[in-house]
Structure formats: structure tokens, C-alpha cells
Amino acid sequence: MFYRESGQFKSAYAADQAMFPILQDRIGMAVILAVAFVGVPMVANDYFLSTLLIPFLIFALAAIGLNILTGYCGQLSLGTGGFMACGAFAAYKLATALPEMNIVVVFLLSGFVSAAVGVVFGVPSLRIKGFYLAVATLAAQFFLIWLFTKVPWFVNYSASGVISAPPRDVFGFYVTGIEATAEAKYIFCLSFVAVLALVAKNLVRGRVGRAWMAIRDMDIAAEIIGIKPLQTKLLAFAVSSFYCGVAGALWAFIYTSSVEALAFDINRSFQILFMIIIGGLGSILGSFLGAAFIVLLPIFLNVVPTAIGVPLSTAMIAHMEFMIFGALIIFFLIVEPHGLARLWQLGKEKLRLWPFPH
Amino acid sequence: MTGDILGFLFGPLKEIWEFPIFFVEVVIGGLLTGVMYSLVALGFVLIFKASGVFNFAQGAMVLCAALSFVGFQELGAPIWLALILTLATMLLMAMAIERLVLRPLVNQPAIILFMATIGITFFIDGLFQTIWGSDIKRMDVGIPKEPMEFGGVLVNTFDIVAALVAGTLVATLAFFFQSTRIGRALRAVADDHQAAQSVGIPLRTIWVIVWAVAGLVALVAGIMWGSKLGVQFSLALIALKALPVLILGGFTSIPGAIIGGLIIGVGEKVAEVYWAPGIGGGIEDWFAYILALVFLMFRPQGLFGEKIIERV
């Protein structure tokens, strides 16, 4: 009754093409942002911020990255972890080699480093498609992790192979290192993710996104209307790896503060892939929903059985997670390939008609 | 600098020249590992040929088969009973997969089916570890592991047995495919689903059979790998190596799977022994993938695959 577009007439194409054409959505988004930036840091405790919200934001960013490549451009990648590792180690090398460089610049630059690596591993996508490409991205995954584990230069010759984030500040607030508060870290992550999510949304709704989707839906027809397949795919690889790289850098610097290459192994790649399948292929919103789901599920499995008196062992929880992810992936692929995002949309359609369902 | 690189590249060649017996041992070791890769790859090829599904879960099936086999034995079943029970489990699994995953997803794009098999992978990994536990289990089916000597070359007895088992399995499958009625039906389905259905071949039964046969192959691979390394989760990851093997051999060719496996096995062993020490070791993790990747750039259809002609 309150959520509908009647009475909101659009008189310009610009208004029709806006991100949130309906007024209620615009208000909703503004409220979410206000709560996220102001409300949450005021009420949430450190535990809540640093074990739930920060990983959620970082996962969402990586999921956006993979969604651009797989959901929008149709190129399945199992190498997300490798590209995240690229970002993490590039950020570490940059931050330690150039201590006076602003940490925001460091993160962006490490994103570009990942983008370059992504392009290199994207080149085979011209010749190969589908699961062949998936195997090619596995090559990236295994090679990159090996590289960061075996070549001591990447960890500044530390014996443990672990990199620790040096303390850095933005506008006088520490965002990395031990002096950084959870609130500062959270706000920093949130700003990064909000801006990059907006950029991603802009890309996918314009010329670039249409070219990606054309390649995804039918690459031959796309080429025949003048889309250059290699450039378009490589651009998707670059943008996707940029997002994954920045996510990896945030992971290493903000979330865990110290990390080894194995944190980005093949299981990380699968985890991100699950987020986009469950959240929704080809949807920015879905990347957030999928990330939220994957962050919340283990907590749910931990808390609920304990609450009803049958606590599960850690191993059991891990196995249950595996089963639930596996089952959900099959479920979503069969029933709703557009994932949670599509369910959300259907919910809105219903709401639009409420309380008169027909 | 240039000298270093040349030394790194060509130094090992000198070593090979000077100690040929050791080189032969390395190659044989590689060939035997390759046989094991081929065993896993074979399961992929069977399913791909008959249903066009690229079954990512083959590795998980290897793990599940090995886990069940050891698990039944731990419960007190003798080997033969454990074998039968495991086979029954794999058959049940094949039926469940056909009913719950393949049937609802029929006619979906290949990439969707591929992702669905990733889902299967995780589901059965979780399920079987929930049932049988995730500790490393020792498997012993009574194959001796002493080294034997052939003309100065040391070879592990176990590896020879593994190679013989693999050979027998391949020969049996080849016979099954070429000469039996079910085999002909399988090949018909592989060629054209709809045409096969229209001449009365029951598609669903065929799928169940193929997945069950792939389960059998997984069991053999699981027993072999399991006796060698112990039954543990990493078996599922070793099986990922079958992917580059397939790329090399072509997705539709049984001889391709065998030869691809041997090439990868020898290639990565030789590279690991001779070249890896110069760059930090452990290149077995990725060598096969990069080899496959380079190969893909030049021959996307694999050694034995059919050339792909695109149509509009």
C-alpha cells in the first residue's frame, strides 16, 4: 500500500534510468546508508563489528568482483582467492616500501596490480570457454598461492611467511595496526565498499555492463553486433580482479591484520563462488545478500543447536556447512538461478500490489 | 644473471645425462602417478561422454568411495562385503544425483550443470565426512609395497599393481563401451540425447548406469590413492589434478584420459625433481595446470578431442 510507483511519473529518460526509479527505494537506501555509517558504530560492540560486519563487507566486495566476471560477463572463475592474495601481497609490498603513501592509495594501487595479473590470466578466455576456462583460472589460483608462499621477497623475507599490516591512518584515525579501533576499521571498510559498489552498479547498468552481458548471453551474436570479445572479456577480468584485489588487501590489513598466503586458498575461491550463486548471479545486491548469508550461517549453526541443547562439534559444524552450501547451490541453480536477489525482487513486487493481491 | 637463468634451465639436463638410471626411475615414478590421475580422469570422461555433464564431483566421489570402503571395514565387514556395500552406496548415490540434480536441470547450459556438480561435491564431502568422520584413515588391501629391481631400476611393487589394475579397468570399460548393448546405448546418448530417446533408449536409466560406473571407477581410484596416501580429505583435492589431465587428453576420449594422465604424471615429476629445487620446490601444486593452460592456447580441443566447429 505504501510501496508503489503509481503517481510517480517519469518525464525524462534520465529519471527512468536512475538506479532507484521509485521514491520509496531511494528513501530506503538513504536510511540504510545512514544507519550503516552513523547508527551501527554507535550501538554495535567491537565483537559485532570486527567478526561480523567487517568480514561481511569484505566478502561482499570480493563477491561483487566475482559477480562482475561470472554473473555479468559469464566467465566462470575458480581463482578468486588467488586474485585476493595478489591484492593483499601487493598492498603489503607497497605499504612497507613506501611508508609515507596514504593507505587509500596503497589499496587502490594494489587493486590495479591484481587487475594486471587478472588480465594475464584472462588472455586464454579468448580461446577457451566454460569449464575449460574454469580450469585455467585454477591454474591462476594454485600458481599465485605457490608464488606468495615460496618467494620470500613477497613477505619481506619473514621466516613465518606471514605478513602483518603496518599501522596507517586516514585523517589522523588509525585504520590498520593494533591502535586502530573497530569503529575506525568498520567505517573505513564501509566507505570503500560503498563507493566501489556504486561504481560497479554504474558500470553494469551502462555501456560496459551491456557489452559484458551480451558476451555472457551469446558471445557469437555479441561479436556480430560489433563487440570485441577479447577486450570485453579482459576488461571484465581486470575490473573483477581489481575488486578482488582490494578485498584481499582489506582482508589482510583490516580484518585479520596478519595473514599468510594460504588464507586465500582454493576454498576461499569456492566460498566466494557460493556467495554469488546463493545471492544471485548478475546482481550487485545479490553479492551483499550472499556474503551476509555465508557469514551468518556458521554463527547460526553454532548458536542455534547450543540454544536447543544439542551443541555440535567444530568438525560437525564444518561438515554441516559443506552440506548446506552444497544443497543450497543445487537448490538455487534449479529453482531460482538469480538467487536471493531475485527472491527479494519478487517480495517487492508482492508488496507493490499489497494489500490487493490481484 | 643470464648465466644463472641458463644454468637453471639447462643444468638439470646435464644431470639427466650423467645419471640416466635415476632419470628412468623418475620417469617411471611419474608414469605410475600418471596412471592414478588417469583413473580419476576416466570417471570424468565416462560421465561427460554420456551426459555432457562436466562432473566436478568426481574427486569427491573418489573420497566418498574410499571413506565408505574403510568405514564399512571398521564396522567389522570383511573386504568383500565392504566392497559390495560401497558399490551399493555408489549406486544409491548415482540414483539420487540423477533424480535430484540431473533431472530438474535437464537442458540447462553446461556451465550451470558444472556449477551444480560443484554443489554436489560439497554436499557429498560434507555428508560422508559426517557419517564416517574426518580423521585420516589407513587403508590396507594387502598390496605389498616393497621396492623391486628391474635391471638396476628400482620400482615400487604397489605402483606396478596400481598400473595393472588401471590397465584392466580401462580394458574392461573399453569392452563394455564397444561391445555390449548398454555400451552402444551409452554411445548413442552421448552423440545425441534426443535422437537416442526417440529410438527408445531410456535416458534416465542410462544416466544412472553411467554415474554408477563412474562411482565404480571412483572406488577403484579411491582404493589405490587411499592405500598410497591414507584416506583423508585431501584425496578430493588430488582428484582436481584430473582436470588438467582432461584438458590435455580431450574431454571425450578414454585413450586421451590415459595418455593425458601419463604426460601430466611424468611432466610434473620430472619438473619437480630437476627444476623445482632452483625455484623453491613444491611446483607439483600448479605445474599440471600451467602445462594444460599453455596447451589449451594451441589446441583447445585436447590431444584426442574432436575439433569444435561453431555454428550460428
Next chain:
Amino acid sequence: MANKGRVIGDTLLKVENVSLGFGGVKALTDVSFDIRKGEIRAIIGPNGAGKSSMLNCINGFYHPSAGQITYKGQVRKQMRPHETAAGGIARTFQNIALFRGMSTLDNIMTGRLLKMKRGFWWHCLHWGPALREEIEHREHVERIIDFLEIQAIRKTPVGRLPYGLQKRVELGRALAAEPDLLLLDEPMAGMNLEEKEDMCRFILDVNEEFGTTIALIEHDMGVVMDISDRVVVLEYGRKIADGTPDEVKSDKRVIDAYLGVPHE
């Protein structure tokens, strides 16, 4: 009733002695014909005559094994489809090749991709020049949507549309590129009479209003004879006749080919 005061200009595209083979199968043998500016040129022939292969050669999807194709006065060497698209050739497909995951509007907008010049960074912002460009092209696309009378399905995902409308959207996507040469592969296949009439009208209007040169493959002889200026007839990959509809209609080999008189 062919030429209704159409202005037929110089040769736009010339196919000379083109042959095409796949392994042992010869799809085309020594085919030559030309397409002149402003005309509607039909390619007809029985099933398997090589018509679609011919279109595929023209837009660069296949590369002829012998012979050459001259387009706008330049001999083409091994062009990829996206290069011919940049040269002003657009086409539709026999089995609709729309982007099924996208809306009608987005599908037609993809036809404008070649005309959009703003760089990647502007599109990251989706603001200023990039937004202006989007809107400018949206206006053009809306004119096509009006022209094809598909306003109501603007935001519907094309996968949900009925067959006839999908064909129309596909035509819209090809038109959005403002092509110099439009290739239509069986634009009316599988349509009912009414839909065919609509499609005929659109084709004639496109030719008339935008002066677009059109080459089309069609099975419906009535339609072909009505709307085309010249017809080339293929059989078993060879050209057996070429001329105005009236000339072709009375050609003995064409009649034989269509009525199935065996080769001597």
C-alpha cells in the same frame, strides 16, 4: 511491383567466386553476385543450398576458402565479425540470437554500443558526458521502439517474449547500429500471416525511410517476389540464377530446383 521508385545506387558489396568448405563438405562453390546501394536483395534456394553460409561469409563469421568479397570498394581480407560490424554490416539470425537475460530495451541498446564513445572512467561515474551519451542513445533507441511498435515490452526480459516479438526485437537491435547493409536470415520463418505482413512492412519501411540496403534469405516465395528488387538463387552451394523476380520466376533451372526435377 518490385522497384517502387527506389533509388538503386552503385555496388555496395561484391562477392566474387567464393567457395567455402568444411572438411570434405562443400557449402559454397564459386558463387558470385553483387549487392547495390539501396536495393532489397533476396537470396533463395532449397534447404541446405548454402544461403546461411553465404551470409556468414559476408559478415565475417566464416572465411571463404577461395574467392574474395569486396565491400565499399575495398577487398576484405579475413575480417572478424566485430570488424565487419564496425564497417556497417548488421544482421539477424535464423534461430533468434537475442541476449536472453536482458530486457528489450537493453538488447536494442547493445546495438548502439559501436556508436558510444565515452571512455571506461566516465562510465564508472555514470555522470556528466557518460550520462548524456546514455540518454542520447536512449532517445535513438526509443525511436526504433516506436517504429517497431514494441513500446509495451520495453522492459520485459526478451526470454519471456513470444517468437514473433523476439524477431522484431532482433530487427530492432540490428537497426540500432544504423547499418549500411542489413542482412536478414529468414526474418519471417515460423510467423503467421499477420506477423509476416507486419515484418514485410517494417522491412520496406526501413529500406525506404533510412535508405538501408537489405539482403535477405526467405522461404516464402510470395514475400520474396513482392518486396525484393533482385533475387539470387542457390542450389547445392552453386548459383543457378540471378535477376529480377520476374526473370528468376521463369528460369527453368529455378523451377526444376524447386519442383525437384532430378539432375541429368
